[in-house]
Amino acid sequence: MIAEILKEIRPEFDFTASSDFIADGMLDSFDMMTLVSALDKQYGVSIDGTDIVPENFKNLQTIETLLRKSGARL
Amino acid sequence: MQRVDTVDQVFTAIQRVKSNAPAFCTNFFPWERKLRGWIDHAELFGEFRDEVAFFMRKDRDFWHLYFCAAGGETLKRGIALLTDLKKEPVVVDLIGNESASNELAVLIESGEFRPYRRFHRMARTGLAHVQPSGANGSPVVYADRADAPTILNLLCHSFDRYAEQLPMLYEIETAIDNRQVLVAKHEGTLAGLLFFETQGFTSMLRYWLVSERFRAFRFGSALMYGYFTTQKTVRRFVLWVLTGNENAIQKYQHYGYVADGLVNLVLANQIIRA
Numbered sequence: 001m002i003a004e005i006l007k008e009i010r011p012e013f014d015f016t017a018s019s020d021f022i023a024d025g026m027l028d029s030f031d032m033m034t035l036v037s038a039l040d041k042q043y044g045v046s047i048d049g050t051d052i053v054p055e056n057f058k059n060l061q062t063i064e065t066l067l068r069k070s071g072a073r074l
Numbered sequence: 075m076q077r078v079d080t081v082d083q084v085f086t087a088i089q090r091v092k093s094n095a096p097a098f099c100t101n102f103f104p105w106e107r108k109l110r111g112w113i114d115h116a117e118l119f120g121e122f123r124d125e126v127a128f129f130m131r132k133d134r135d136f137w138h139l140y141f142c143a144a145g146g147e148t149l150k151r152g153i154a155l156l157t158d159l160k161k162e163p164v165v166v167d168l169i170g171n172e173s174a175s176n177e178l179a180v181l182i183e184s185g186e187f188r189p190y191r192r193f194h195r196m197a198r199t200g201l202a203h204v205q206p207s208g209a210n211g212s213p214v215v216y217a218d219r220a221d222a223p224t225i226l227n228l229l230c231h232s233f234d235r236y237a238e239q240l241p242m243l244y245e246i247e248t249a250i251d252n253r254q255v256l257v258a259k260h261e262g263t264l265a266g267l268l269f270f271e272t273q274g275f276t277s278m279l280r281y282w283l284v285s286e287r288f289r290a291f292r293f294g295s296a297l298m299y300g301y302f303t304t305q306k307t308v309r310r311f312v313l314w315v316l317t318g319n320e321n322a323i324q325k326y327q328h329y330g331y332v333a334d335g336l337v338n339l340v341l342a343n344q345i346i347r348a
Contacts (some may be wrong), residue, residue: 011199012200018264024275026276030103052092
């Protein structure tokens with residue numbers, strides 16, 4: 001599901017093939033904000049402002065960890 | 075404002091504001107590498123409180139103002155207390171979608187700022203089918219360090235320093251070292267340039283220009299072709315263009331760029347003339 005949301009934001013990239021979306025230039029600061037809104041809506045959570053840092057959006061695993069921390073049931 | 079000496083100071087100030095933030099708002103999206111450059115060159119200053127952090131970056135003869143605030147009203151009150159805004163030329167960049175940027179603009183304008191320029195972002199994905207232009211035998215090559223002062227001079231004479239985030243000499247030299255500046259030369263003279271920043275699969279075209287007297291030589295298309303062909307692994311190309319610059323917009327559309335919905339509103343304080 002996370003990969004699908006990412007694909008909607010940036011359809012040109014294969015997010016399953018990268019371990020660092022930021023270093024690979026696949027997500028920028030604005031994409032991160034769009035992603036947070038989409039994740040909040042999809043998972044019924046509110047990701048804390050202090051958690052919106054690049055380290056939490058590096059790859060599918062770190063995003064999943066962030067969602068769990070924010071109370072999402074995956 | 076106090077000079078900022080470390081990257082940690084910046085992130086600590088931002089985190090402090092975020093932790094008290096019912097409606098966090100910011101125009102500050104710093105990449106660590108860029109921050110280090112500003113700090114190393116003593117360009118960055120800050121004023122931090124619990125609910126708002128302001129940063130000012132020295133750029134030639136004026137300043138860029140960045141903010142992180144817990145909410146709109148906090149930002150408005152904070153700006154009203156910034157005494158530097160009364161005596162220094164200052165610009166603010168607001169980046170986001172149209173409605174979010176306009177909401178922030180109203181708050182900033184209450185601090186005696188006015189709309190100055192508006193840019194919008196254009197993007198293209200995948201590799202375009204761009205044909206080589208054949209630039210009268212003048213090759214497009216990577217710039218070398220000796221070109222840096224000429225490049226700086228060309229940029230300063232061609233673009234609005236308040237609105238275009240022009241690089242300093244050291245930033246141009248770094249870009250040249252990273253092979254992110256292409257130049258077209260005609261009989262030893264630098265006729266045009268294309269300055270870009272590539273990070274992984276994304277590349278931002280920052281400046282593309284040809285000197286007026288060389289505009290009949292098709293160096294512009296040669297540079298663009300050189301750009302696309304040297305960035306073979308890039309899948310997403312982006313750039314910012316001045317809204318209303320139809321000539322440039324049409325050129326970018328020709329190369330496959332389309333507006334992607336992000337805007338950059340530049341506001342200037344009263345010390346900067348319209």
